[in-house]
Amino acid sequence: MRVTSKGQVTIPIEIREQLGILPETELEFSVRGKEGIFHKAPPREGRLSRGERAVTLLAGSATDTRFTTDEILKMTRGDD
Helix, strand or coil: CCCCCCCCCCCHHHHHHCCCCCCCEEEEEEEEEEEEEEEEEEEEEEEEEHHHHHHHHHHCCCCCCCCCCCHHHHHHCCCC
């Protein structure tokens, strides 16, 4: 693994999947002797999770009320 001129590295997908690291995941770094260690940062108080941010961004965005929820589900499932 090589460090870029900007100090960036790519975390291999196997490690990201094992640790549950997704885009926007906060990491913390520390040094122990000659080893660099990273782990997922605990959620900060008052900070929204990724899911909470998505819900906040989408809340109230469905302004087309021609269809009910049941009608939309029927259309997306292909039910007749």
